[in-house]
Structures are given as structure tokens and as C-alpha cells.
Amino acid sequence: xxxxxxxxxxxxxxxxxxxxxxxxxxxxxxxxxxxxxxxxxxxxxxxxxxxxxxxxxxxxxxxxxxxxxxxxxxxxxxxxxxxxxxxxxxxxxxxxxxxxxxxxxxxxxxxxxxxxxxxxxxxxxxxxxxxxxxxxxxxxxxxxxxxxxxxxxxxxxxxxxxxxxxxxxxxxxxxxxxxxxxxxxxxxxxxxxxxxxxxxxxxxxxxxxxxxxxxxxxxxxxxxxxxxxxxxxxxxxxxxxxxxxxxxxxxxxxxxxxxxxxxxxxxxxxxxxxxxxxxxxxxxxxxxxxxxxxx
Numbered sequence: 001x002x003x004x005x006x007x008x009x010x011x012x013x014x015x016x017x018x019x020x021x022x023x024x025x026x027x028x029x030x031x032x033x034x035x036x037x038x039x040x041x042x043x044x045x046x047x048x049x050x051x052x053x054x055x056x057x058x059x060x061x062x063x064x065x066x067x068x069x070x071x072x073x074x075x076x077x078x079x080x081x082x083x084x085x086x087x088x089x090x091x092x093x094x095x096x097x098x099x100x101x102x103x104x105x106x107x108x109x110x111x112x113x114x115x116x117x118x119x120x121x122x123x124x125x126x127x128x129x130x131x132x133x134x135x136x137x138x139x140x141x142x143x144x145x146x147x148x149x150x151x152x153x154x155x156x157x158x159x160x161x162x163x164x165x166x167x168x169x170x171x172x173x174x175x176x177x178x179x180x181x182x183x184x185x186x187x188x189x190x191x192x193x194x195x196x197x198x199x200x201x202x203x204x205x206x207x208x209x210x211x212x213x214x215x216x217x218x219x220x221x222x223x224x225x226x227x228x229x230x231x232x233x234x235x236x237x238x239x240x241x242x243x244x245x246x247x248x249x250x251x252x253x254x255x256x257x258x259x260x261x262x263x264x265x266x267x268x269x270x271x272x273x274x275x276x277x278x279x280x281x282x283x284x285x286x287x288x289x290x291x292x293x294x295x
Contacts, residue, residue, distance in 0.1 A: 031073055031101060038078060038109055043265035044242040048141070048170055048284055049079060050267070051241055055168050055288045056137055058084050064136040068092070069122060069157060070143035074102025074115075080139070081111035092120040092131075122153045133160045138167045142284075144227075145171050145217045154231040161291055167233060169287040173240065174218040175280055177247050185216045224285055233289040240282030243273035 033041040040046050053076075058064060063086050068077045071091030081087055091102055099117040106112040120130060122143070138157050144150040154167075161167065185199045188209040199216070200206055219227075221238075228235055245258040261269050274282055 031105070034075070038075070038082075038105065040075060043262045044283055045075075046265040047267060047270060048241045048286070049076060050265075051239055051286055052076065052139070052141060052168055052170060053080055053083055055166075055237065055239075055286070056080065056084065057166055058086065059136065061086060063088065065134060066090070066137045066139065067131065067135045067157075067160065068139045068141075069153075070140060071102055071117065072098050074105045074117065076139055076141050077102060077115060077117075078105050078109050078111055081106070081114050082109060087137075088114045089116070090131075091115065091117040092122070093117070094119065094121055123147065123149075127153075128156050128159060131160055134162055135160050136162055136165050138165070140167065140169045142170055142172070144169065145219070146215055148215055151227060151231055154227070154233070158232055158291060163291075165290065166236070167289045169224075169228075169289065170241070171219045171224060171285050171287075172216075173280070173282055173285045174220045174223075175244055175246075175282075177244070178218055183216050183218060185214055187212045187214060219285060221280075221285065224287060228287065228289055232291065234292045235287055235289055237288040239286040240274055240279045240284065241270070241286050242283040243270050243277065244281050244283050246277060246281060249277075 035041065040049065056066075064084075066077075066080060066087050066089040068074075068080075068089055068091040071077050071093050074091055077089050077091045081089055091099070093099055093102070096119050099119055102117045103112065103115070106115040106117075120127070124130070138161060140154075140157070144154075147153055154169075157167065183201065185201060186203050186206055188198045188200075188206045188211050198206060198209075203211065225235070243258075243261060245254055257269070257273060260266070261273065
């Protein structure tokens with residue numbers, strides 16, 4: 001079910017609008033928040049990055065190939081290459097500006113000799129031919145929520161894995177506080193120093209700024225399990241990442257715990273809060289998948 005009432009909300013964003021969005025400075029918004037070690041200042045992003053890399057199964061001391069599908073500005077790519085010196089990586093994304101930012105980041109952290117970044121559309125019917133096979137690890141970090149039809153993309157990427165390869169997927173989780181089903185958001189860029197933005201399904205509630213309509217879905221666990229099974233993958237491990245305080249927990253001590261987590265990205269605090277509130281109060285779902293019978 002999709003939100004009703006605003007005809008502009010019924011279609012996902014076009015590639016042309018996304019390109020304009022990137023030109024305004026989406027890549028600078030993320031890069032401006034990295035510290036001198038290249039670590040994101042956003043606590044949720046930091047935890048997700050750390051736990052994603054912890055899932056990567058490096059095959060001993062031999063070289064292995066990684067495909068970063070939807071690499072953005074290259075934060076995952078660069079940190080993976082820094083952690084795994086035997087890895088080589090191809091990052092693909094829609095936006096040339098994002099890819100240029102990723103290439104610059106790889107050069108800054110001295111991993112550019114093992115990284116390539118190419119403009120490519122994950123929904124293209126020629127994706128399988130363009131990429132060829134032989135990938136040991138495929139990363140899909142925070143990408144599926146932007147695809148109205150993710151199953152064909154996952155099915156294609158599945159065919160590119162080597163026997164025993166893994167696909168690591170992260171998506172935002174639907175929580176009981178969320179108001180509905182697949183979400184179509186409006187996003188506003190304020191033009192501030194970090195290109196701050198506001199998301200809302202109600203255009204009239206947005207402040208002045210550049211307004212975009214784009215698709216952004218939050219997934220339930222059962223939906224992701226069904227999607228993974230549909231495309232011929234099986235789940236080895238599933239994790240939740242970054243606790244979200246339920247709206248009903250408004251007392252000062254709960255606000256303080258929420259503040260500490262958002263400022264520090266302490267893994268032990270994240271796990272403790274989720275143990276208290278339940279895994280459905282995590283912001284992200286992280287899935288480590290493989291092709292059945294291909295160990």
C-alpha cells in the first residue's frame with residue numbers, strides 16, 4: 001500500500017532527479033562528516049560500517065574480489081580495503097560525482113591501487129554482462145530501500161558470486177512507530193554547511209529548499225526473509241544495528257541513553273538497549289547471505 005493524496009508521491013524518483021540531487025552536494029554532505037581516519041561522525045553509520053566489515057569472510061591470505069553495489073562516496077569500499085590487504089574492489093553507482101568522490105577518498109587513504117569505480121545502473125538489463133562473474137563478496141549497503149523492484153537486482157547479483165561467496169545486505173528496518181507500508185518520501189536540502197535535509201511524506205510540512213520525491217522503503221524481518229528466499233539466497237547470519245528509542249519512552253533517562261548511543265556508537269550499549277526493547281527497535285537489519293549448497 002502506498003500513501004495517498006499527493007499524486008507526486010506515487011512514482012519513485014527518476015535517475016535525472018537523482019543526478020541533480022548529487023550535483024547539489026550529496027557526496028559532500030557525507031564526506032564533511034568523516035574524521036581524519038575516514039570514520040563517519042554519524043553513530044548509526046559508524047556501527048553499521050563496523051558490523052558489516054565484521055561479517056566479511058576473507059579467504060585466508062589469497063586475493064579476493066569485492067563488488068560494492070551502490071558504493072556512493074566509497075566509505076565502505078575504502079574501509080574494507082584498509083582492513084583486508086588482499087582484497088580488490090569494484091564500486092558501482094549511478095552518479096559520476098559520487099564515484100569521483102569515492103576515487104578521491106581511496107587515493108587519500110592509499111588504497112586506490114586496489115579500487116576501481118564505474119558508473120553503472122543496478123537496474124540495467126545488461127548488468128550481468130557488464131559485470132561478469134567471479135565475485136567473492138558482494139556488498140549492498142543501504143541500497144535496496146531505494147529500489148521499487150529489488151528482487152531482479154538481487155537475482156542478477158546472486159549469479160555473479162563464486163561458489164562459497166557471500167552477499168552482505170543492509171536495509172532500514174520497519175519499527176512499530178512507523179506509520180505505514182512502502183514509503184515514498186519528499187526530501188529537502190536546506191543548503192546549510194552540511195547539506196542538512198528533512199524527510200517527510202507531507203510536502204506542505206516541509207521548509208523552504210530544494211524538494212525531491214524519492215522511494216525509501218523500511219523492511220520488516222519477514223519481508224526480507226521472503227525476498228532473500230525468493231531470489232535463491234539463504235541467510236547465514238542476521239544482525240540488528242543501532243537502537244531507536246520507542247516514542248513511548250520519553251523519560252529523561254531514556255532520552256539520555258538515546259543521546260549517548262547517538263554520540264558514541266558504543267556497540268555494547270546498542271546491544272543492551274535492543275535486549276531491553278527487542279530487536280524490532282533497531283534502525284537497520286544486516287544480512288549475511290550465500291547461495292545454498294555452494295560452500
